Each structure stands twice: as structure tokens, then as C-alpha cells.
Amino acid sequence: MTPNTSYSPRTPASDPSATAEPGGVSLEEVLALLELRPLEPSGAHLTRWRGQAQRTPADRLFGGLLLAQAIVAAGHTAADDQRVLSVQADFVRGVPTDRDLVWEVERVSDAVSMSTRRSTLRDGRGRELFTATTRWATVREDLPSYGALTPRRVAGPEDLPELSERFAGDERIPAWWSEPRPVHFRPASTPPYLAEHVEEAPEPGQTVWIRATSPLPDDHLVRAALVAYASDMSIIEDAFRVLGSARHEPGGRILSLTHSLTFHHQPDLSRWHQFDARVGSVSHGKALGTGEIFDDRGAHVVSASQIALVRTPAL
Structure with missing residues (x-):
């Protein structure tokens, strides 16, 4: 993959200075932003997934959307019976809001009950903008659970x-x-x-x-x-x-x-x-x-x- 394929404008006339005024983002819009399009078969060692950017706030992409899309992109390559266990993410550089997002997902490891994925977003020169390592595991309801923390009284x-x-x-x-x-x-x-x-x-x-x-x-x-x-x-x-x-x-x-x-x-x-x-x-x-x-x-x-x-x- 050549570096300049990692980021592409949403439309030929995309212009950062013409970004719409900030406004509310509905749940329907966010759910649509979580619908990523595969660019390679999900079983490949390195896959790419295309998603759209949220336009508000206008100066840089909201970090919550980066976390969300990273999980979805990685989860499409994990086993059907595995659920997300952990996310470790680094915001390396600001991500602009005027172009589509192309995620690279690396299959770091696979085991019967657990897998590891790395979701990375790069700019046109191949530099990392954001990366998230996610762990996925099967759910074991037959094992004992313990939780010491309780919610605040509010x-x-x-x-x-x-x-x-x-x-x-x-x-x-x-x-x-x-x-x-x-x-x-x-x-x-x-x-x-x-x-x-x-x-x-x-x-x-x-x-x-x-x-x-x-x-x-x-x-x-x-x-x-x-x-x-x-x-x-x-x-x-x-x-x-x-x-x-x-x-x-x-x-x-x-x-x-x-x-x-x-x-x-x-x-x-x-x-x-x-x-x-x-x-x-x-x-x-x-x-x-x-x-x-x-x-x-x-x-x-x-x-x-x-x-x-x-x-x-x-x-």
C-alpha cells in the first residue's frame, strides 16, 4: 500500500475553509459514521476500512469518533464469538474533518479465546495520526465475577x-x-x-x-x-x-x-x-x-x- 492512499477527500471540492458551522450530531448520524466500508477481505493480515468524518467540532476530529471507528474496524476482523475487552489508544496528531478516514487494521495475534488488533489512521505521507490496540475475548459466564466499585450517590x-x-x-x-x-x-x-x-x-x-x-x-x-x-x-x-x-x-x-x-x-x-x-x-x-x-x-x-x-x- 502506498502512503498516499491512506487519506482521501470526501468530495473533489472538499475545502477545509468551507466547513459548515458547528451543529448538533444526531444518533442516526453517528450510527451511519460507524458503518465502515471494507477495502480488502476481512480475513487478510492487513485490512483497510473506509469511514466518514464527523464535521463538528470543525478544527479537528472528535476523539470519541476515532475510538468508536477503531473498535468497529478491528471488530470486523475478530471472531464472531469474541467481544472487545480493552482499548489502548494514542492520539498522535490532529485529524482533519474534511476528508474520509481510511483505517488500517493489523491482525497482531489470534488464539482460540483471545485476539489482538491494531487500528491505525495515517495522513497522506504515511505518518500515524491515531492508533488503537484492541483485545478481543470470548465471554465466560461460567467463571466467577467480582466487582468492588459502586456508583456515586447522585x-x-x-x-x-x-x-x-x-x-x-x-x-x-x-x-x-x-x-x-x-x-x-x-x-x-x-x-x-x-x-x-x-x-x-x-x-x-x-x-x-x-x-x-x-x-x-x-x-x-x-x-x-x-x-x-x-x-x-x-x-x-x-x-x-x-x-x-x-x-x-x-x-x-x-x-x-x-x-x-x-x-x-x-x-x-x-x-x-x-x-x-x-x-x-x-x-x-x-x-x-x-x-x-x-x-x-x-x-x-x-x-x-x-x-x-x-x-x-x-x-
């Missing part, structure tokens, strides 16, 4: 406003951030988006309720991918709270560097899930965020962690 999702309702019409919040999302997104406390939202003595961590805006297909790849997509929405936001700063004041910025997911059970965002996250360390402009996702019965289904570059505005 108000239920029915008692909380949608994020888009909290900031509707507030011009200080980026338009794409305050518009409807593919998942219901309901923070249990006011997010530290603006200076007046920053607490003097903040409670540690941030909890968000998430649920798909409509029932999901019975497809384990789609369900795992949507959880990965949503896991990149708020895991680092607590850094602004602990630093006494604000997310959306001029100069605030988050850039993902690494992202990890461990799937303890198979999630289904057709039902409410609780995402408890916290930032336990910020040093040299880098923050470490960790979190747990619980289903509507309180079972711990996914663990998440992320290292990100954080730039804070002066209050």
Missing part, C-alpha cells in the same frame, strides 16, 4: 436537565457543545464551563448520566463503540474544577493524548448509564482522568482513563 437522570437545555442560547458556550448530542448527557452537578460555575471548594469528581437518544441495534460492536464515543466527552473536565478554572473561558483547551478502556461487561446505552470520573493529577499542563461507567442496575461495566493536555484561561 440525583437520578429524570431529575436533571439535558446539557443542551442548561446552556441553550448562551453565546459564551460553543454552539456545537450546547446543541443536542447522540446520547442524552446530564451532568449531576453544574459543569465548570464558565467562571461563575467554578466552585471554591469543589467536590471531587464529576458524574454524568448518559443514554442513547433511541434504542440501539443488537450489535455488540455498535454498542461498545457508542460507549467509547461518549467516554471522551467529559473525563478530563474535572481538571478545570480542581484548578479553579473554567472550561469555556477564552484560552481553555483540552487535547487528548492517550485513552484507555476496559470492558468488564457488555454495555447497552439504550438504558441509562452513570459515568463517574475524576482528575487525580495535573502536572506540567497534563491531566490524568479516570472513571467508571455503571449500568442502570449499578453494575460496573467499563473502566476509562485518559491523559490529556490541559490549557487553562486566566480567571
Whole structure:
């Protein structure tokens, strides 16, 4: 494969400067973005899959979509009875939003009960932009399970406003951030988006309720991918709270560097899930965020962690 085949414009007239104004992204649009087209037979050692980019935000591709498409591309090459176990991803360079994505999936290893895949996105010169190593394993219900973590005690999702309702019409919040999302997104406390939202003595961590805006297909790849997509929405936001700063004041910025997911059970965002996250360390402009996702019965289904570059505005 020649390097210049890894990235191609969606249309001949594609122009980054002509990108549409940011707006909401519906669940139907995200599900369509998870429909990848194979460019080689899925049984080959190295396969390629073509997907489309999400146009919002406009400056670079949303990291959650990269995680989601990487899972789907790799999962198409795993055994039918295997489910995603873990994701270890590196955001190497910003990915533009004006062109299609061509994924390379390498079959790193195969065994009876477990396999390893590496999904890589490159630019036209062959440089890595994003890479994710995924492990896939069979599900063993006959083996004992144990989970020590429990969800935080917070108000239920029915008692909380949608994020888009909290900031509707507030011009200080980026338009794409305050518009409807593919998942219901309901923070249990006011997010530290603006200076007046920053607490003097903040409670540690941030909890968000998430649920798909409509029932999901019975497809384990789609369900795992949507959880990965949503896991990149708020895991680092607590850094602004602990630093006494604000997310959306001029100069605030988050850039993902690494992202990890461990799937303890198979999630289904057709039902409410609780995402408890916290930032336990910020040093040299880098923050470490960790979190747990619980289903509507309180079972711990996914663990998440992320290292990100954080730039804070002066209050």
C-alpha cells in the first residue's frame, strides 16, 4: 500500500475553509459514521476500512469518533464469538474533518479465546495520526465475577436537565457543545464551563448520566463503540474544577493524548448509564482522568482513563 492512499477527500471540492458551522450530531448520524466500508477481505493480515468524518467540532476530529471507528474496524476482523475487552489508544496528531478516514487494521495475534488488533489512521505521507490496540475475548459466564466499585450517590437522570437545555442560547458556550448530542448527557452537578460555575471548594469528581437518544441495534460492536464515543466527552473536565478554572473561558483547551478502556461487561446505552470520573493529577499542563461507567442496575461495566493536555484561561 502506498502512503498516499491512506487519506482521501470526501468530495473533489472538499475545502477545509468551507466547513459548515458547528451543529448538533444526531444518533442516526453517528450510527451511519460507524458503518465502515471494507477495502480488502476481512480475513487478510492487513485490512483497510473506509469511514466518514464527523464535521463538528470543525478544527479537528472528535476523539470519541476515532475510538468508536477503531473498535468497529478491528471488530470486523475478530471472531464472531469474541467481544472487545480493552482499548489502548494514542492520539498522535490532529485529524482533519474534511476528508474520509481510511483505517488500517493489523491482525497482531489470534488464539482460540483471545485476539489482538491494531487500528491505525495515517495522513497522506504515511505518518500515524491515531492508533488503537484492541483485545478481543470470548465471554465466560461460567467463571466467577467480582466487582468492588459502586456508583456515586447522585440525583437520578429524570431529575436533571439535558446539557443542551442548561446552556441553550448562551453565546459564551460553543454552539456545537450546547446543541443536542447522540446520547442524552446530564451532568449531576453544574459543569465548570464558565467562571461563575467554578466552585471554591469543589467536590471531587464529576458524574454524568448518559443514554442513547433511541434504542440501539443488537450489535455488540455498535454498542461498545457508542460507549467509547461518549467516554471522551467529559473525563478530563474535572481538571478545570480542581484548578479553579473554567472550561469555556477564552484560552481553555483540552487535547487528548492517550485513552484507555476496559470492558468488564457488555454495555447497552439504550438504558441509562452513570459515568463517574475524576482528575487525580495535573502536572506540567497534563491531566490524568479516570472513571467508571455503571449500568442502570449499578453494575460496573467499563473502566476509562485518559491523559490529556490541559490549557487553562486566566480567571
